[in-house]
Amino acid sequence: MTLETLLQVAAGGLLMGLIYALVAAGLSLIFGLMDVVNFAHGELMMLAMYAVFVIWDATGLDPLWQLPVVAGLLFLTGMAIYRGLIARALSVPFNRGMVQIFVTFGLAIFIRGAAQFVWGGEFRAVNHTWLSDRSLNLGGVFLPLPQLAASAVCLAAFAGLLAISRTEFGRALEATREDRDAVALIGIDRDRIFAMGWGLGAGAVGIAGVMLAGFYYVGPNVGASFALIAYVTVALGGFGSMAGALVAGVLIGEVEAFTAVVLEPSLKQIGVFAVYLLVLMFRPRGLFGKL
Amino acid sequence: MDRRQFIIGAGMLAASTTAARAADEVVIGVVYPLTGNGAAVGLDAKAAYEVAAEIINGTHAPIGVAMGKGGGLDRLGGAKIKLVFADSQNDPQKARAEAERLITQEKAVAIVGSYTSATGATISQVTERYEVPYISADNSSPSLNQRGLKWFFRTGPHDEMFTKGMFDFLADVAKKTGKPAKSVALFYEDSIFGTDSSNVQRKLAAAAGITVAADIRYRASSPSLSTEAQKLKAANADVLLPSSYTSDAILILKAMNEIGYKPKAVLAQAAGFQESAFMQGAGALAEGVMSRSSFALDADKLRPAIPVVNGLYKAHNNKDMNDNTSREITALLTLADAINRAGSAKPDAIRAALVATDIPGSQTIMPWAGVKFDETGQNTLCNPVIQQVFDGVYKTVWPFDLAAKDVVWNVGG
């Protein structure tokens, strides 16, 4: 293998890894806040991608301009899901862990059915954007602009999440995470914090969906292929850890890319899964998880 | 739970197909994935069968295809074909159960299906047990008709016939242009379709003395195909032979373009490459892509019925007929023709008539020599064509006597 090929594969893995990290960030945030794994996370991303397609189809507005709109829509969707379902799932007296798994799982199936009801089963794609089908050529190593933009937005989103954690709201978030019951005593509305957390988590995956729509097809089942990787990313990085999601995302992107080179491409996810299991043997709570 | 109570309880009266049915209807069960993965293709298939039923049953000017004069099955007193659709969800268990339901409850006298080979496998086992014909319109796995089944009939080609067509084309084009393809790259998904297709391609490439420069099995519906594209670029074969469904077909073209690679020639095993969603999704990248097809929309001089049937289909589903939908229409017309010749809706009479089927190519919408089944139930006259994308539309380029356009061949020098 030439050096050029090696660099190209590494670059591809990095760009994809940052997208995995962005998809996983929202999942990790929600989990860290309230111990809930959202099994409808991929479906939220799918909704964001459809939103981009619908707006683009109707107005021709470039996905990049849609970023704030769609992220906002997803923020509201996330809050609504929390208020409508998750708050209830958290207040059940028994089997809380299992109820939340299957409530979000049922929601995922429902959203998939609803997407097919509204948009049909066709694959769709957003074309002719500013960035589409263009690449940066760095001495024979090609960096596709849509993915490059997605990576930049990913890093910006992580910086944004970091900035939020420094604000008063962020401190309230942190306090709620540390001790859910005590925060009520110091006048923090736990329910409101949780709803905001869901809004942020959904907004983050909404951003991922917008960027992805610039170079990936949209269909009712598109969430599923990303969701599995997202769960593995979060567990590998450590549930609730933002830094963990970022590092794990990139690691997974690279392992996937190089497994496809060394073994067969059809086995590339096995490489990812094997690395994940191996890490868990030594760090049962992931790379950055609190032991 | 009482099923009928359940239906009423859930407010599904509209779907209750068990209601009393007029005696002059012949019920045919149609099994396709209508939800989940594959739903897009299944929904197009549904539209295609509805159009075919309209051709058979409706009142219209005669169309130059088998059963094209309309008005129902004349030898059964003008009985109408009634289609009952069932959702397989691409699950072999579901497909099996639905075929069984269609035969026993809906009293279907034949089953038509079913897109994926795994569902075709279980449906054909049910029809064998219940002794009703199964007409496979678009299952392309060669293994299906090689199991000694008595009730299995396939109107369309299987992957070996398709692939043979592709290699015949490579030989012909080498002769015509003097620029033979010396190497191919195999790129196929990890499904029964991809496996079957690549196995035949490997065999035929060896027989034709063509090097296999890359042999890449990839994970279907992957989030990314960039490493796969990199491998193809490194191999840089004369002809890329992809066997992919729609989403991956779009993705691999984008991924190759992103790393600045344009294969000299792409010759696809149809599937995703023949879907209208592919054309929309791949946009300009689809330009020049070649694909085998069992259908040629532009062969209207040879087959005057094509524009008429396509008009009906377009009015119904807002898109042109393609490789799949044309085969589906042909399957139902062939079956209706057999039922009509049988003069009876009894399965063994229909089977006997199917065995005796001999529809000339001119009485179909296909560029085939005709429809005639061998002892395994395979139509032997369904030779494929090769098409190439010009300005976002597939045009037939081979066989050369059918060609609407001259092939653009960038291989060799």
Add this chain to the structure above:
Amino acid sequence: MDNFILARRRRELMVAGALLVVAVVVPRFIADVTTLNVIILSLLFAGLAQAWNILGGYCGQISLGHALYFGIGAYVSTLLYVHAGLPPSAGIFLGGVVGGIAALLVGWPCFRLSGHYYAIATVVVGEIGYLLFLNWDYVGGATGVYIPIAKPSLLNLQFGKDKLPYLYLVLAFAAATWIAAWLIEGSRWGYAWRAVKDDVVAARSLGVNIFSSKMAAAAISGFFTGLGGAIYGLYVGYIDPDSVMAGHFSILIALPAVLGGVGTLWGPILGAALLIPVKELSSSYLGGSGRGVDLMLYGAMIVVVALAQPQGLVLLFRRRAHGPA
């Protein structure tokens, strides 16, 4: 106290016996294959969910990777039949044994993980198994394996068009899993497992060996899941990784237990009796529209039941029997 428990256990056995008689007699008067098919699948999943319940409910290890043992059972039994001519009536038990061994092999590294880490790890292990089978040519790879149509016989466990023998086969399977769960509930194991589920620290201080408790539960759970998978393969007549190992089977195996009531004897049965008919009939009668309405109905039902009856549907019956808790 002991007498009360003994009386309850005797009552449970009597109810089960009565249900068994109903399940043997009633289907004899049903001719309609769709109804029989729905009953067969409901019984099969009642048994599978009970098998899951032994590990997930009694022992508290929420596995989302049971499709692996299900698929292994189906493959072992089918391949032994196709390649070695071993009659399926023996092969299904070997399928179960290999399923149990697989569960032990998975449990060994995974049981040190807790909560969501364990759940995600089981998803991943299941997915690895699926991908390996998909790429493994000896087991048919993506092409899958046909189970040849043979003369109907008990030895071959093939009965042609006749549905009743299949129904009794899965009924026996469901009954066996129920009896296993019933025996476990009354045994030292059962107490130890529930202790592991409720409070690991307390269990350890009571001298319960946590790890071997989990391993024992995994072996039994894996055995029955593999057995169920082998029976399913025979019933469908064709297996490939997508139809017996795909991840959604893991959910489908766990779901009846969760909706019916985890860690209870009747939960998996009740859950399967609701879930499977709704799933099968909605896709039969609504799926034909191709609009995804069946998925919406199925998803909404899971959400509503999980929220409305977090302890499972069994509670509806318990309240009636004992008044408000």
